[in-house]
Amino acid sequence: MAADPNTDDPDEDGCRMDIDPDQLESTTLQLLASQLKFQKNHFFIPKEQPLELLDLRIIFSLLRQSTQAPPTEVGVEETLVYEAFERAFERMFYVLQDPEGFDAKAYDENGDGFVAWAEFYRVYKRRKITVTLSFYERLYLTFDNPDSSILSQIVSVIVLATIIVSSLCFIGSTVPECHRNRRDCHALEWVERCCLTIFVVEYCVRVCTVWAVRTEVHDRAKLQELVVGNDPIHLPSPFLRLIRFVRAPANLVDLAAILPGVIGLTVKADGGAFVVLRLVRLTRIFRAFKSPALVGAVAVISRTMQKSTKALYVLAFNLCLGIVIFGSLMYMAEGGEDLKTFNLGGRWNDDTKVYERKVGRQWTGSYWNPVWEESPFQSIPHAFWWAMVTATTVGYGDDYPTTTLGYIVGTATMVFSMVILALPVGVMGGTFSQEWEKYELEKKEKAEIVEREMAFITRAIKKLDPKKIAPLILVEVWHSHPGLRTPSDQRPPAATFLGKATFAIKVPPNQSVTEEFNLSLEDNPSIVKRRVAGRVRVKYEWDPGLEPLKRSGTNSKLSLPAFNSEGVAEDFNIQGKLRVTLVSAEKLINLDCNGAYVNPYCTVLCFPSYSRSKGGPQYNIWRTPVVRNKLNPQWNARHIFTFNWVPVRKTQAGASPGRESTASSDSLVKASQLDQVLRLLYDVAGELKQQRGSLKHVREDVRTVAGRVDQLTMVHNASAAAVHMS
Numbered sequence: 132m133a134a135d136p137n138t139d140d141p142d143e144d145g146c147r148m149d150i151d152p153d154q155l156e157s158t159t160l161q162l163l164a165s166q167l168k169f170q171k172n173h174f175f176i177p178k179e180q181p182l183e184l185l186d187l188r189i190i191f192s193l194l195r196q197s198t199q200a201p202p203t204e205v206g207v208e209e210t211l212v213y214e215a216f217e218r219a220f221e222r223m224f225y226v227l228q229d230p231e232g233f234d235a236k237a238y239d240e241n242g243d244g245f246v247a248w249a250e251f252y253r254v255y256k257r258r259k260i261t262v263t264l265s266f267y268e269r270l271y272l273t274f275d276n277p278d279s280s281i282l283s284q285i286v287s288v289i290v291l292a293t294i295i296v297s298s299l300c301f302i303g304s305t306v307p308e309c310h311r312n313r314r315d316c317h318a319l320e321w322v323e324r325c326c327l328t329i330f331v332v333e334y335c336v337r338v339c340t341v342w343a344v345r346t347e348v349h350d351r352a353k354l355q356e357l358v359v360g361n362d363p364i365h366l367p368s369p370f371l372r373l374i375r376f377v378r379a380p381a382n383l384v385d386l387a388a389i390l391p392g393v394i395g396l397t398v399k400a401d402g403g404a405f406v407v408l409r410l411v412r413l414t415r416i417f418r419a420f421k422s423p424a425l426v427g428a429v430a431v432i433s434r435t436m437q438k439s440t441k442a443l444y445v446l447a448f449n450l451c452l453g454i455v456i457f458g459s460l461m462y463m464a465e466g467g468e469d470l471k472t473f474n475l476g477g478r479w480n481d482d483t484k485v486y487e488r489k490v491g492r493q494w495t496g497s498y499w500n501p502v503w504e505e506s507p508f509q510s511i512p513h514a515f516w517w518a519m520v521t522a523t524t525v526g527y528g529d530d531y532p533t534t535t536l537g538y539i540v541g542t543a544t545m546v547f548s549m550v551i552l553a554l555p556v557g558v559m560g561g562t563f564s565q566e567w568e569k570y571e572l573e574k575k576e577k578a579e580i581v582e583r584e585m586a587f588i589t590r591a592i593k594k595l596d597p598k599k600i601a602p603l604i605l606v607e608v609w610h611s612h613p614g615l616r617t618p619s620d621q622r623p624p625a626a627t628f629l630g631k632a633t634f635a636i637k638v639p640p641n642q643s644v645t646e647e648f649n650l651s652l653e654d655n656p657s658i659v660k661r662r663v664a665g666r667v668r669v670k671y672e673w674d675p676g677l678e679p680l681k682r683s684g685t686n687s688k689l690s691l692p693a694f695n696s697e698g699v700a701e702d703f704n705i706q707g708k709l710r711v712t713l714v715s716a717e718k719l720i721n722l723d724c725n726g727a728y729v730n731p732y733c734t735v736l737c738f739p740s741y742s743r744s745k746g747g748p749q750y751n752i753w754r755t756p757v758v759r760n761k762l763n764p765q766w767n768a769r770h771i772f773t774f775n776w777v778p779v780r781k782t783q784a785g786a787s788p789g790r791e792s793t794a795s796s797d798s799l800v801k802a803s804q805l806d807q808v809l810r811l812l813y814d815v816a817g818e819l820k821q822q823r824g825s826l827k828h829v830r831e832d833v834r835t836v837a838g839r840v841d842q843l844t845m846v847h848n849a850s851a852a853a854v855h856m857s
Contacts, residue, residue, distance in 0.1 A: 135288065148734060150622050155750060156590075157657065158622075158736060162605050162633060163589035174281045176269040182260040184252075186351055189583045191251050193359045194219055195196040210245040224357045226347055226366070227262060249361075249683040251483070252595050266345035274336050277350075290333060297326035327392040334385050338547060341376040342369035395537040431570050435563045442562070446555035453522045453551070457544040458514035466508040478503065485509065491531045597747050601705055601776055602638055604737050606630045606713070608652060608667060608721050611730040611757045622658075622734075629719055629731060630663035631655050634672055638705050644673040647714075661720075665762075668714040675707040705776035711735055712769040713755050719762045728760040739772040 150158070194215045207601045217235035238250045255258070264272075272279045277287035300319045303309075309316035347353045347366065350804045358725035367375070377380055436443075460536045465485040480487050480503075488506040492499040507530045508514045517530040532541045548729055589697045592599055608629040615624045630652025647670040654663045722729050738748035751772055766846045 145609045146754055148754050150752065159593060159600070159603065159748075159750075160586050161655070161657065162587045162603050162736070163592055163600055169680070176264065176272055176280045176283070178269070179263050182255075182262060183351075184255060184588050185584055186582065187251055187255055187260075188248070188588050190219060190223075190355055190358050191248060192584065193355060197359055208247045208249075210247050213239055213244045213246055216250065218248040218361075219358050222360075222364060223260075223354075226354065226357055227260070231258075243475050246845070248591055249595055252591060256596070261347055265343050268342040268349075271337055271340040272349065274333055277706070286333075291588065292324045294465070297323060297330075300326070301594050309656065318416045320497045324396075327389060327396075328372045329857075330385075330389045331393065334389055336368065337382075338373070338376070342373050344372060346372070369607060371571050383838060389467075400772060407596050409690070422743065427570060427574075430448045431567050432564070433561065434566045437496075438566065439559045439562045442555040442558040446552065449551050449555070450519070452517040453544065453547050454515050455521070456549070458518040458812065459511050461517060461532065461544075462508045462511045464534055464540050465532055466506040466514075488533060488537075489670060490613070518544060521545060522552060524548055528712070547805055570670075593747060597706070597741060598776065600738050600748050601774075602635045602742075603633065604636060604669075604671070604711070604735065605633050606667060606735075607666060607734045608649070608657075608665075608716060608732065611732055612722075625659040628658045628661070628663075629656065629729065630665060630667075632667055632669070634669070636673060636709065638673055638675075638707065638709075640675050640706075643675065646671060652716075652719075662685045663720055665716055665719040667716045670714055672710040672712075673707060674710075703760040705774050709737070709739065709772040709774055710739075710769055711772065713766045715763070715765045719761045719764075721762060728762050730759050731761065732757045733766065737772055739774045741776045 191209075191211065194211055195209065200209075200211060206610050213235065216238075217233075220233045220235065224231070238253055239246055265458055271596075273283045274286055275283075277284050300323045304316055304319050304323075309319070338837050345366075347357055377386075465488045469793055478487050479485075480585045483505070486506045486509055487503040488508075489501045491502040493502050494500075508517070520527050520530075521541065524545075557575060608631070609623045610627040610629055612624070615627065631654075632650035632652055634648050637646070647668065648666050649666055650666060652663045652665050654661060713735070716731060716733075719729060719731055735753045735755075737751060739751050740749045741747065742749055753770045753772075755766045755768040758766060
């Protein structure tokens with residue numbers, strides 16, 4: 132029965148909801164994708180890093196492109212030729228230096244010469260492809276890659292802060308007080324030495340460990356290129372890795388930033404040499420461009436300069452031409468040689484041996500007497516500075532014309548600069564805009580490719596390995612708006628979304644589990660692009676459904692085997708009761724514009740059962756009651772989900788559909804009967820250990836087991852007779 136989340140439900144424990152198949156598919160994909168985030172954000176870089184399934188899917192797509200595989204229709208499985216599959220994994224395990232090698236025949240079960248994504252996923256599961264990192268690689272990545280771990284992020288922030296502090300100290304050391312009294316700036320020198328020590332340690336650590344770093348493994352793009360390619364693989368030697376590191380432009384900047392400081396501490400440099408060393412130290416500012424936040428801007432500027440080389444050539448040519456022409460004209464107008472002959476407004480002073488120009492006039496009582504001053508344009512090279520400043524529209528005003536002819540030349544120079552020089556600049560500006568749009572488009576396309584591949588991966592996992600979705604729980608917080616109505620088979624309106632939280636439960640087959648989470652709410656751009664805030668407190672209790680015999684107030688404990696680290700039983704048999712309690716939430720965002728508060732409620736989505744006939748995992752959505760006008764609601768609402776994930780046995784080849792269904796049912800009955808008998812036997816064993824030989828209780832347990840076995844035998848015989856008759 133679907134519920135209307137806009138009304139208070141009379142059931143204090145909430146009610147069930149339904150959503151349409153499209154929304155369910157999207158939600159399931161997001162839930163599975165969130166599972167990939169659980170293993171990230173290690174404080175230290177782990178010694179073994181599993182190869183992400185997304186990388187394997189991208190390799191699969193690239194192989195299809197390289198082999199020119201035809202596109203498949205919707206709903207048809209994509210395939211790849213066997214030779215490409217074998218070559219790709221052989222090259223991958225060679226690059227990863229896996230000693231086991233790779234046997235492709237073990238994964239082509241039908242032997243038809245084609246492999247699908249299922250075979251890729253089977254390799255991923257069986258081989259557990261991982262990248263084993265040495266100590267030196269982990270140390271290098273901690274200082275070089277901020278995204279590798281939490282510690283590497285801390286190191287990156289410390290280095291960036293050191294760059295800022297060091298630059299500020301260099302700027303502060305140039306104030307006059309530091310030159311008048313060195314004691315006033317002693318603290319700046321101490322801070323500068325500390326910053327230099329950090330730079331030296333960081334650079335030395337990377338230099339001493341780079342020889343062991345396999346860039347072809349850590350760079351996912353290079354790894355994909357090597358795996359998909361056909362060229363011979365040549366792995367660089369440790370010495371070659373060191374040489375490449377030292378010659379890299381970014382590392383040369385790092386060396387230039389620390390080398391002058393080290394030289395200044397060991398060698399006393401005075402005068403010009405000291406000034407040069409201090410100026411070279413400024414190159415450490417360029418290290419800030421290595422920040423991930425500035426990578427995009429630096430890339431766009433670099434592309435713009437590369438695409439605008441012709442415009443730069445035209446700009447340089449026009450600038451040089453204008454400087455020569457108008458610099459010469461200004462020299463002739465304001466200074467000049469043999470100006471007495473041409474009478475262009477200047478003159479040569481034999482006494483001072485300089486050119487003079489007329490800067491004004493002075494009334495002598497009967498006539499105006501011209502006023503002469505030394506001309507700044509003593510030669511054509513002297514006039515080049517004025518021409519460059521004017522042509523670039525800077526106009527410092529240190530040199531300017533004072534004669535009529537000089538005004539004419541200056542006007543022509545300004546018009547030339549605006550008309551001629553502005554054209555290449557406009558071309559470069561247009562190229563920058565195009566490259567920026569192209570860069571943003573590339574980012575969008577990459578994000579779409581990743582999203583599409585992730586959707587494929589999660590959809591395939593749901594089909595190939597459905598038990599991964601069993602322990603996942605999705606909690607979403609919504610606002611019950613009185614003016615918005617929700618259809619019975621859809622999620623609440625996007626405008627009422629307050630946040631989501633995802634967590635994984637433990638479902639062992641032999642013991643109860645109780646855990647409580649205080650989860651931060653996350654946004655969901657697929658619903659609405661909005662920042663969310665707040666936390667939600669959730670508690671769950673898992674009961675595997677076993678009822679051990681109680682004797683003397685003690686419970687016997689089973690030791691049934693094996694469930695994996697996620698809490699999912701390896702035998703794909705998950706049965707029990709899950710009680711989920713939505714305790715409370717705090718600091719939710721307020722969507723009400725009228726001064727009131729929101730009316731929050733939660734929805735809980737999980738997959739408590741599996742049905743092969745109905746297409747796999749079956750969902751269940753439960754909604755809590757609505758709490759009116761609260762940003763810190765207290766629900767304390769609970770609901771019980773019944774989990775029933777039973778393994779489906781494969782039938783023999785050639786069986787008819789009817790017999791396949793009957794055989795599957797018979798297998799399930801046998802498995803269920805066997806489980807019940809085993810549980811009783813384990814209970815008896817536990818009680819024998821607890822009672823230490825009490826004959827009375829032993830007789831009772833034996834009678835219980837014997838009666839139960841007789842009952843199950845009758846059921847088994849009846850089911851076998853029914854199968855035989857069918």
